[in-house]
Amino acid sequence: MSVRVVARIRPLLEKELDRDVIVRADRVAEGAPLTLVKIPSPKNETEEFSFAFNRVYDQSASQEDIFTAEVAPHIKSLFQGLDVTIFAYGVTGTGKTHTMRGGLKLADRGVIPRLLSNVFRRAKKIMKDTEGATSVTVALSYYEIYNDKVYDLLEPPEKRTPTGLPLREKDGKTIVVGLSERLCQDLKDFERLYIEANNNRVTAATKLNAHSSRSHAILRVKVTQTTGDAVRESMASAIDLAGSEDNRRTDNGKERLIESAAINKSLFVLSQCIDAISRGDKRIPYRESKMTRILSLGQNNGITIMILNLAPMRSYHLDTLSSLNVSSRAKRIEVREIENEIVYKQPPRTNSGLGGAEMQRQPLRPINSVHNSHVGTALALKAAEKAAAKDKPVKAFAVYADKKPASVPAPNTSQPRQPLQPKRPSEPVETQPRPSKLARPTQRSLPRPAQQAQQQPLKPQPQQPTITLTPDQIEAMVEKKVAEILASRVAATTTAPDTETTTTNATQAAAISEEVQRRLEALEQRIEREVQARGGNDGRSEGLRLLLQARHAKERGDEEAALRFYESALPFFPGQPKLLGKIERLRAKLGISDSCALAPRSPAKEAKAAAARRAAKRGEEEGDDNNDPDYDGTEADVEDDADDAMLSPSKRKKKLNRARSKARLSQAEDEDEPAGPPSPRTQTLLDIVNSRDLARIRSLHGFGAKRAQDLVDILALRAEGGDEGAGRVGSLKELKALPGIGGRTVERAREGLVVTC
Numbered sequence: 001m002s003v004r005v006v007a008r009i010r011p012l013l014e015k016e017l018d019r020d021v022i023v024r025a026d027r028v029a030e031g032a033p034l035t036l037v038k039i040p041s042p043k044n045e046t047e048e049f050s051f052a053f054n055r056v057y058d059q060s061a062s063q064e065d066i067f068t069a070e071v072a073p074h075i076k077s078l079f080q081g082l083d084v085t086i087f088a089y090g091v092t093g094t095g096k097t098h099t100m101r102g103g104l105k106l107a108d109r110g111v112i113p114r115l116l117s118n119v120f121r122r123a124k125k126i127m128k129d130t131e132g133a134t135s136v137t138v139a140l141s142y143y144e145i146y147n148d149k150v151y152d153l154l155e156p157p158e159k160r161t162p163t164g165l166p167l168r169e170k171d172g173k174t175i176v177v178g179l180s181e182r183l184c185q186d187l188k189d190f191e192r193l194y195i196e197a198n199n200n201r202v203t204a205a206t207k208l209n210a211h212s213s214r215s216h217a218i219l220r221v222k223v224t225q226t227t228g229d230a231v232r233e234s235m236a237s238a239i240d241l242a243g244s245e246d247n248r249r250t251d252n253g254k255e256r257l258i259e260s261a262a263i264n265k266s267l268f269v270l271s272q273c274i275d276a277i278s279r280g281d282k283r284i285p286y287r288e289s290k291m292t293r294i295l296s297l298g299q300n301n302g303i304t305i306m307i308l309n310l311a312p313m314r315s316y317h318l319d320t321l322s323s324l325n326v327s328s329r330a331k332r333i334e335v336r337e338i339e340n341e342i343v344y345k346q347p348p349r350t351n352s353g354l355g356g357a358e359m360q361r362q363p364l365r366p367i368n369s370v371h372n373s374h375v376g377t378a379l380a381l382k383a384a385e386k387a388a389a390k391d392k393p394v395k396a397f398a399v400y401a402d403k404k405p406a407s408v409p410a411p412n413t414s415q416p417r418q419p420l421q422p423k424r425p426s427e428p429v430e431t432q433p434r435p436s437k438l439a440r441p442t443q444r445s446l447p448r449p450a451q452q453a454q455q456q457p458l459k460p461q462p463q464q465p466t467i468t469l470t471p472d473q474i475e476a477m478v479e480k481k482v483a484e485i486l487a488s489r490v491a492a493t494t495t496a497p498d499t500e501t502t503t504t505n506a507t508q509a510a511a512i513s514e515e516v517q518r519r520l521e522a523l524e525q526r527i528e529r530e531v532q533a534r535g536g537n538d539g540r541s542e543g544l545r546l547l548l549q550a551r552h553a554k555e556r557g558d559e560e561a562a563l564r565f566y567e568s569a570l571p572f573f574p575g576q577p578k579l580l581g582k583i584e585r586l587r588a589k590l591g592i593s594d595s596c597a598l599a600p601r602s603p604a605k606e607a608k609a610a611a612a613r614r615a616a617k618r619g620e621e622e623g624d625d626n627n628d629p630d631y632d633g634t635e636a637d638v639e640d641d642a643d644d645a646m647l648s649p650s651k652r653k654k655k656l657n658r659a660r661s662k663a664r665l666s667q668a669e670d671e672d673e674p675a676g677p678p679s680p681r682t683q684t685l686l687d688i689v690n691s692r693d694l695a696r697i698r699s700l701h702g703f704g705a706k707r708a709q710d711l712v713d714i715l716a717l718r719a720e721g722g723d724e725g726a727g728r729v730g731s732l733k734e735l736k737a738l739p740g741i742g743g744r745t746v747e748r749a750r751e752g753l754v755v756t757c
């Protein structure tokens, strides 16, 4: 995927004074385009910070300038099957809505109406050029995410339920259940719907005594092109994000604090996703907030444009710096674009029990190179062979391979990749080898649709061959794959693998890496469920988790990672002096000036650090497995799990029973804690915990050294947070909600106590 990050500085509004302007656009050299934002240090006015973007627009930029340069070039790609996502990010009052929606006058119209106007125009042209052989439909959905709940903006506010619309996974995609979708014939149709929906947004916000800018507004435009049996679908998403300012500093009301926590969390996850994409991580934490999850950020094919809106005024100084920090990190994201494939209405795909005939998009696959797939999966295949040699195919299940069409030449793996050419003349040619931007031995390497149509007629997929593997073999592959993947990326840039072997194994490699990806997805879902079960919506607990990770990184001696974690935790503890002190000290130690975000590491260094991170994470997951917190105990969880589709009936049944018994246990747990004073056993447990005595906590049943140390650290951190009694745990429920603890651990510890009355 490709992410382009641009900044737009808005002009002064009435009553704003020239002398208060502190933000300016600049260029790296005379004659070069504007790509820098400069802003003085809040501590020392003579020192100036500089942030680089793909492009910077100053006060003179018009709505048309932005659209023509940043969005219009991608409309063609949208019709070629790429998804296009446009975010407006920034502090309240910096011009996000102006940029996205704009005013009523023609010249003032923002990105969204211009986008729709272009989409309708192109749709008409296609239908005309093909003399009706291709039909194009445009369907809209429009919703907002407020306090991490999803509300349909195409429906009147009276129809809203307190919990909002639920999300569900279907065919590897996240869908909003019950979200309406309206077909739109033309621009007038769109404008009518859009105005009505925006009124719904304002009315709903007023009812809650809130402001509509406290929610993220997401407009999705689905373009469906049908030619005979071939259907191509792509999606343009335009997002007006909630203000990114530090709301806790400006407004302390209870409702506003809840809003702030939700906004901070989703923006934080957004920045984490962007960071992860920029590092070339395989696993993007997109599931951790509803917004990134619905957009499948980092998973969706195509192009993402992030517009950072800035106000030039001094009164926005700190907030401007913080949003500059987040967005300039996003600029390092590499370019990789993949079209959605054409799907066929007839005949249905019968090859995969996992995707199903109604699957409309490409399944999720790792963005692997042939090199990577080869290196990673060669190990995996070895593991499979080894396991097969042990002759235990009893619980076998099938992994389906995507077969490459014969006419597509195998990617040339004997040549190192050339640096990508810039997408625009204004961009510098990339000279660094980019480890994660790699060709894959799947249909994604196919030429774009227009060329494809010339080269070969569209044909239904042939019946796919299968490779049979046992769950143990797959498990072994996942383990190996995770450990090897980054190292193989680096190796791929220096070693040319054996072309012949690669070609021979390409089909198997694709199938296996798909399976590996699915397993990683399942793991991610587990983690998410665990986080939710522990009150994952609480920004504070997320912050604590990050502080813990920072400490672990420090212990490993990875101070750069520690700094990243501390910085990531900062939005959850804004202005916390100790945390700021730690960040400052680490920055000084690492020789990083305040002006810049951490520089990207070299691929080798990054690979090493990421491997360590993953190993640590795997360790945590393994540790947690002892407590088996994978499911929150509902049958739906078990049935939803993608893995289950591949389990044998007896294993499925076992899993279901396990989940049922957990559900009973968790119900019992809840019942165990009546409203009155805690039982002697519970009180003893709480006393031990609140003693923060490592030895006593370690003596608790089910608490190992690491968990005990984490608990002590969390309580210490909470105490440092300063609230009265923040370092004490008052109830079992509170204890269970602490990051890294979990309900089953608490119950075990409690049950393991001998209480003498």
Ligand SMILES: Nc1ncnc2c1ncn2[C@@H]1O[C@H](COP(=O)(O)OP(=O)(O)OP(=O)(O)O)[C@@H](O)[C@H]1O
Pocket: 009, 010, 011, 013, 090, 091, 092, 093, 094, 095, 096, 097, 098, 099, 213, 242, 243, 309
């Ligand atoms: N480029 C611009 N040219 C002229 N006026 C602008 C521009 N950008 C923003 N404004 C004006 O600045 C004010 C604030 O802009 P806007 O409401 O779009 O900010 P916002 O970031 O969307 O705020 P919120 O988060 O509260 O929705 C509006 O009056 C808008 O018309």
